[in-house]
Amino acid sequence: MTRMTRFRWGMLAPVLAITGVAVGFPLGYAFYLSLTDYRLTSRGAPDVVGLENYFFVLTDPRMWNAFSNTATYVIIAVALQTLLGLAIALALQKQQWARDLTRAMLLAPMFITPIAVGLTFRFLLNDQLGALPAMLRSLGIDYDFFGPGNALFTLALMDVWQWTPFMVLLLLAGLESVPRQPLEAAKVDGASAWYAFRRVVLPLLTPVLTVAVLLRSLDALKVFEYVYATTRGGPGTETETIQYFTYQTGIQFFRLGEASAVAFVLLAIVLTLIVLLFRRLQRSAAR
Amino acid sequence: MAEVRFNKVRKQYGSTVIVDDVDIDFPDGSLTVLVGPSGCGKSTSLRMLAGLEEISGGEITIDGRVVNGLEPKDRDVAMVFQNYALYPHLSVLENIAFPLRATRSPRSDALARAQEVADSLGLGALTSRKPKDLSGGQQQRVAIGRAIIRQPSVFLFDEPLSNLDAKLRVETRFELMQIQRRLGITAVYVTHDQEEAMTMSDRMVVMRDGRVAQSGRPDEIYARPNSVFVATFVGSPKMNVITGTISDGDFRSSGGSRIRAAGVTTRDSVILGVRPDDLVLSPTDSASARVALIELLGPRAIVHVDSGDDRLTSVVDAAGLSQLSVGTPVDLAVRATAAHLFDPITEARLSDQ
Numbered sequence: 001m002t003r004m005t006r007f008r009w010g011m012l013a014p015v016l017a018i019t020g021v022a023v024g025f026p027l028g029y030a031f032y033l034s035l036t037d038y039r040l041t042s043r044g045a046p047d048v049v050g051l052e053n054y055f056f057v058l059t060d061p062r063m064w065n066a067f068s069n070t071a072t073y074v075i076i077a078v079a080l081q082t083l084l085g086l087a088i089a090l091a092l093q094k095q096q097w098a099r100d101l102t103r104a105m106l107l108a109p110m111f112i113t114p115i116a117v118g119l120t121f122r123f124l125l126n127d128q129l130g131a132l133p134a135m136l137r138s139l140g141i142d143y144d145f146f147g148p149g150n151a152l153f154t155l156a157l158m159d160v161w162q163w164t165p166f167m168v169l170l171l172l173a174g175l176e177s178v179p180r181q182p183l184e185a186a187k188v189d190g191a192s193a194w195y196a197f198r199r200v201v202l203p204l205l206t207p208v209l210t211v212a213v214l215l216r217s218l219d220a221l222k223v224f225e226y227v228y229a230t231t232r233g234g235p236g237t238e239t240e241t242i243q244y245f246t247y248q249t250g251i252q253f254f255r256l257g258e259a260s261a262v263a264f265v266l267l268a269i270v271l272t273l274i275v276l277l278f279r280r281l282q283r284s285a286a287r
Numbered sequence: 288m289a290e291v292r293f294n295k296v297r298k299q300y301g302s303t304v305i306v307d308d309v310d311i312d313f314p315d316g317s318l319t320v321l322v323g324p325s326g327c328g329k330s331t332s333l334r335m336l337a338g339l340e341e342i343s344g345g346e347i348t349i350d351g352r353v354v355n356g357l358e359p360k361d362r363d364v365a366m367v368f369q370n371y372a373l374y375p376h377l378s379v380l381e382n383i384a385f386p387l388r389a390t391r392s393p394r395s396d397a398l399a400r401a402q403e404v405a406d407s408l409g410l411g412a413l414t415s416r417k418p419k420d421l422s423g424g425q426q427q428r429v430a431i432g433r434a435i436i437r438q439p440s441v442f443l444f445d446e447p448l449s450n451l452d453a454k455l456r457v458e459t460r461f462e463l464m465q466i467q468r469r470l471g472i473t474a475v476y477v478t479h480d481q482e483e484a485m486t487m488s489d490r491m492v493v494m495r496d497g498r499v500a501q502s503g504r505p506d507e508i509y510a511r512p513n514s515v516f517v518a519t520f521v522g523s524p525k526m527n528v529i530t531g532t533i534s535d536g537d538f539r540s541s542g543g544s545r546i547r548a549a550g551v552t553t554r555d556s557v558i559l560g561v562r563p564d565d566l567v568l569s570p571t572d573s574a575s576a577r578v579a580l581i582e583l584l585g586p587r588a589i590v591h592v593d594s595g596d597d598r599l600t601s602v603v604d605a606a607g608l609s610q611l612s613v614g615t616p617v618d619l620a621v622r623a624t625a626a627h628l629f630d631p632i633t634e635a636r637l638s639d640q
Contacts, residue, residue: 181368181370182375184372185366185373185433186385187339187359188443190389190437191360191385196389203374204375204376
């Protein structure tokens with residue numbers, strides 16, 4: 001090893017050590033657990049059972065149900081946030097006065113811990129006690145927010161409520177960095193506002209939009225608190241998301257081996273999605 | 288094709304007046320250049336005509352139709368921007384086709400037309416490239432292509448050549464003029480470069496501080512500038528301007544210069560303007576003015592002369608240069624009928640000679 005290489009490794013050593021301890025070890029240990037029949041309730045040393053846990057969870061309809069619930073949740077929540085966020089960002093961009101105040105106020109929902117948001121909505125939307133259902137009933141509408149067929153959508157709406165401001169901020173920053181001149185050129189070239197938005201602003205906003213959607217999707221994938229605070233996976237297993245399913249398997253039913261296997265399946269799927277997405281991003285940037 | 292008219296057009300932000308009750312006519316089919324130093328309101332005037340800035344007062348008409356309240360898209364104008372303003376995500380062909388697509392022409396027709404335009408501008412081989420893969424000159428052609436494809440009533444050019452290098456600027460200038468003549472479309476062209484204005488324009492409008500300082504044919508303005516500002520702004524090298532008195536065809540400046548100006552009426556106090564081409568230097572041992580610096584420009588040279596407290600410039604042919612070198616004492620004279628006289632207070636042009 002030359003002195004230069006040794007110096008480089010020396011400079012890298014601290015961060016490698018921290019990553020190793022804080023990420024590598026838990027990850028490695030979890031992977032080891034996923035290969036064992038470790039249960040918190042059995043006393044003896046766990047046996048290594050190889051891929052048995054993976055076969056088990058991959059053929060477990062409850063896990064696939066949890067996956068599809070999570071996917072539905074993420075798609076509804078992120079799609080609504082993006083559309084709403086874009087609309088609000090476009091409106092705020094035109095705002096003339098009190099810009100900073102509005103933007104600061106918009107951030108408020110993001111500062112609330114998700115478990116508190118979950119609890120608040122649980123009471124606000126409760127079929128018997130909630131203010132919103134009571135108001136709807138006085139209008140003659142009977143809607144059970146946490147009832148069958150509705151609960152997952154309600155959870156997604158909670159995410160929309162809390163995280164649309166984040167979308168707004170990102171997209172507003174993106175909109176403000178879109179160069180003005182092509183837009184002026186489009187106006188003079190005879191484009192209507194809608195055409196200019198669709199053909200000029202939106203394409204120029206795409207990189208920011210992609211990153212925003214990616215960030216929000218990854219974050220929404222982790223949904224746990226809303227489920228824990230409101231439905232606990234019900235009615236039935238309608239709102240059992242992948243994180244909640246993992247939590248139940250591991251922490252409530254003490255089957256840590258299987259829970260670790262579910263976590264790794266999720267990790268594999270998410271990593272694949274991210275890699276594919278970044279490839280596409282790079283290709284469109286290179287074009 | 289259309290005639291454009293500014294009628295007492297005004298632009299102000301709060302109490303700051305950018306364009307101050309300007310009247311300009313742009314005859315049908317002409318190329319009119321708005322020229323002036325930065326901040327004179329020329330670009331703002333153009334942007335008001337394009338519909339990119341609101342008009343604070345007065346009227347702009349295109350072919351007799353008041354366009355004040357119209358959206359840019361309803362004015363039937365096309366504009367070439369200083370930074371080209373191409374659509375970075377679209378190919379050359381799509382960029383050129385954009386105005387047709389935006390006005391709902393079928394895609395295949397628009398692209399076919401764009402291909403013709405691209406070919407005519409020598410961009411035929413580049414149509415699938417993105418703007419960032421083009422040179423500045425090529426980008427400029429794409430911007431021009433995008434402007435001409437729709438055959439608008441009026442062309443607007445906002446300093447379109449200022450980002451090009453000197454050689455390309457002269458070439459593109461010539462090409463632009465040819466395109467404009469061929470299509471016969473009324474064009475309004477903004478620049479801060481008086482040389483560009485002089486060479487390109489049918490009509491030239493010199494602006495200063497939001498007002499029209501002078502307008503007319505470029506040769507007229509060059510020959511009879513109506514103020515000291517226009518006189519020194521138009522022409523290169525700059526006109527010599529000195530304050531002094533004239534008696535018996537002899538001009539004496541307050542700085543101590545003496546210039547023969549035969550045939551010029553006696554006046555107590557006056558500003559004398561002499562174009563460098565009209566300032567004649569004759570080497571004379573007894574003269575007090577001295578050659579300070581000689582800048583060679585090939586066949587001609589710019590000669591800087593120190594005379595009293597004044598620094599004057601003269602353009603001399605290579606032939607006349609043999610007798611001059613730094614330090615040579617020279618007598619100064621204005622070529623006959625070439626003196627410009629201005630009022631020392633208003634700086635307005637005085638009646639000739």
